[in-house]
Amino acid sequence: MKSFLIFIILMHLTIFPQKAAEREELKKFFDEYGHDGCFVLYDLNKDEYIKYNSKRCKEQFTPASTFKIFNSLVGLETGAVKDENEIIKWDSVKRSYESWNQDLDLKRAFKYSAVWFYQELARRIGYDRMKYYVTENHYGNEDIDGGIDKFWLQGDIKISPDEQIKFLKKLYLNEVKFSQRTIDIVKRIMIYDQNENYILRAKTGWAIRVEDQVGWFVGYVETHNNTHFFAANVKSDEPEDGFISRINITYNILRFLNIIK
Secondary structure, three states: OHHHHHHHHHHHHHHOOOEEEEOHHHHHHHHOOOOEEEEEEEEOOOOEEEEEOHHHHOOOEOOHHHHHHHHHHHHHHHOOOOOOOOEEOOOOOOOOOHHHOOOEEHHHHHHHOOHHHHHHHHHHHOHHHHHHHHHHOOOOOOOOOOOOOOHHHHOOOOEOHHHHHHHHHHHHOOOOOOOHHHHHHHHHHOEEEEOOOOEEEEEEEEEOOOOOOEEEEEEEEEOOOOEEEEEEEEEOOOHHHHHHHHHHHHHHHHHHOOOOO
């Protein structure tokens, strides 16, 4: 009976493949800032994808600070940090962002995208435990070689925009292999923007330490009757410019598609 049900499911997926619409008109939002890139959006209710530059959406890139979502999950699950309010002492090394140069707890480190905090968190977690959770949750290519405190910045782990969506869907649906407590805390610290119409949970990222720099803005928007998942991926040789544009491009597309107002 079980084998028959699996057969029916596979036949359904073959006959009724998941819909993905290529939306070439979304290119104008990237052109406005002079960037190449791609965008993928998933509509949970309709079980449909909208994509711009679907070929690039399949390519794997360094996750950079978008990995802070996963790093937070592992840190909480393993007790490397007990909750979002536990403070890790600043190492007194002056860095380029003033918001980093202080003692931080998890929620503020996530908000400020403080690299040193998450490097310390990863060292506390250790290679074996990090590898276990990356493999168990099938995050990207599952390769964390390159140093426990820098593999997501310049090491071997890679993830595609399509895979970012897959991971975010599992997180939203509580299907990632972490406790509910851990998931709930990470969802709270992910809140990037909210009003009476929506809650947007997201994380930026910029792979500045690799030859082909790439910017990210990934997350999901919860409205009153639906949830949309998004991943914006931007190529730029100007980090400061790209840092702003990846967010603006995403918001402009979400407004264009009438997901947020």
